[in-house]
Structures are given as structure tokens and as C-alpha cells.
Amino acid sequence: xxxVKQNSPSLSVQEGRISIxxxxxxxxxxxxxxxxxxxxxxxPTFLISISSIKDKNEDGRFTVFLNKSAxxxxxxxxxxxxxxxxxxxxxxxxxxxxxxxxxxxxxRLSVLP
Amino acid sequence: xxxxxxxxxHLIKTRGQQVTLRCSSQSGHNTVSWYQQALGQxxxxxxxxxxxxxxxxxxxxxxxxxxxxxNYSSELNVNALELDDSALYLCASSLKTGNxxxxxxxxxxxRLLVL
Numbered sequence: 106x107x108x109v110k111q112n113s114p115s116l117s118v119q120e121g122r123i124s125i126x127x128x129x130x131x132x133x134x135x136x137x138x139x140x141x142x143x144x145x146x147x148x149p150t151f152l153i154s155i156s157s158i159k160d161k162n163e164d165g166r167f168t169v170f171l172n173k174s175a176x177x178x179x180x181x182x183x184x185x186x187x188x189x190x191x192x193x194x195x196x197x198x199x200x201x202x203x204x205x206x207x208x209x210x211x212x213r214l215s216v217l218p
Numbered sequence: 219x220x221x222x223x224x225x226x227x228h229l230i231k232t233r234g235q236q237v238t239l240r241c242s243s244q245s246g247h248n249t250v251s252w253y254q255q256a257l258g259q260x261x262x263x264x265x266x267x268x269x270x271x272x273x274x275x276x277x278x279x280x281x282x283x284x285x286x287x288x289n290y291s292s293e294l295n296v297n298a299l300e301l302d303d304s305a306l307y308l309c310a311s312s313l314k315t316g317n318x319x320x321x322x323x324x325x326x327x328x329r330l331l332v333l
Contacts, residue, residue: 205251208253
């Protein structure tokens with residue numbers, strides 16, 4: 106029973122275009138969401154987070170959108186760069202209940218030059 | 219770089235053996251969580267330690283155990299290794315205040331192969 110789903114195992118985007126990575130969750134108790142990027146042979150690197158009191162958070166080229174009613178969030182990368190090629194994990198937590206992070210299975214993003 | 223370190227980087231064991239993995243958390247963090255990442259999957263939560271006590275556990279058997287030390291470093295011990303224990307083991311540190319914790323920062327992981 107996957108509580109956090111990333112239904113696209115892979116995504117290819119041309120350099121300079123927008124990358125959109127999607128994530129769906131089932132547990133309505135989740136109130137804090139994060140995106141991590143992972144290169145081979147490295148641990149996941151924190152990218153950006155959003156709490157459920159917001160519907161958008163922006164940090165440079167990265168923007169996360171949260172649609173609570175649809176239990177859906179997305180990560181937008183604009184413009185995409187070849188160095189963005191990695192596996193992206195969505196994670197969710199019930200922050201104030203001290204629960205740990207539940208990760209999705211990841212989406213492999215390839216940015217083509 | 220997160221400041222979270224793990225050792226060893228790679229390890230090969232045989233079925234039935236025991237293994238200990240180590241993690242040093244980021245300065246100022248008081249909480250350590252351990253995850254298992256199998257090939258092609260996202261990290262799966264094993265357990266978390268806060269102030270030297272287990273503070274939550276995922277769906278892993280008791281042969282997975284841990285410790286947190288006063289300096290907030292941590293160990294993950296796995297007894298009676300099985301072939302399916304082959305995975306990348308990730309340690310993540312965070313700062314918990316009250317019952318809330320914020321972002322977790324991951325170490326590079328230890329890749330364990332069980333033959």
C-alpha cells in the first residue's frame with residue numbers, strides 16, 4: 106500500500122525547457138512535503154519543501170505546487186539543465202505528529218543537451 | 219554537502235552474519251533516522267532515534283536494531299543477514315523540536331551486499 110506515488114518512472118526533457126515531476130499521496134494526515142534529488146553513489150540531497158498551509162513555494166529554478174484537495178504535488182524546474190539529470194524523490198510527513206518521512210519510488214529525469 | 223557521514227561505504231557479508239553500520243549526524247542535529255533503499259525503490263524508513271531512544275519504527279523485523287550515542291552519532295545493527303537485506307542503507311539527521319521535525323539531511327549511504 107503505497108502512501109506516496111510517483112507514477113512516472115522516467116522523464117526526458119530538452120535543455121532549457123520546463124521539467125514537471127508529479128507526486129500523489131493518499132494519507133490526509135500528511136502536512137509537510139519535500140523533494141529530494143539523488144545522483145548515483147550519493148545520498149538524496151534536499152531540494153525544496155512545502156507545508157500544507159501553502160500551495161506554492163519557490164526557490165530559484167525550483168517551484169513546488171501543492172493541491173491539497175487532490176492530494177497532489179508537483180515540482181517544476183525552469184529552465185532545465187543537464188546537471189538536473191538525476192532521480193527525484195517526493196517525500197511526505199505528518200510533521201506535528203512526529204511521524205517519519207514516507208518516500209515515493211522516484212522519477213528519473215534526463216535533461217538532454 | 220550535508221555534514222552527515224557514514225561508514226563503511228561498501229560492505230560484503232554472507233547470509234547469517236551480523237553487520238554494524240555507522241553514522242555521524244550533522245552538527246546541531248539531535249535526531250537520526252535510518253532508511254533502506256532497495257534497487258529501483260525509494261528509501262524505506264527503518265527507525266528513528268531521538269535523545270538516545272528509539273522514536274518510531276517502520277515495518278522491519280527485530281533483527282534490525284540501533285543505537286544513538288550522546289554525541290548524536292548512531293549505529294544500525296542487522297543480525298542474521300538475509301539475501302534480501304542487500305541494499306543501500308541511508309542515515310539522515312534532523313533537528314526535532316517538541317514533536318515536530320523538519321527537513322532530514324542524508325549521508326552518502328552504505329551499500330551492503332549479502333551473498
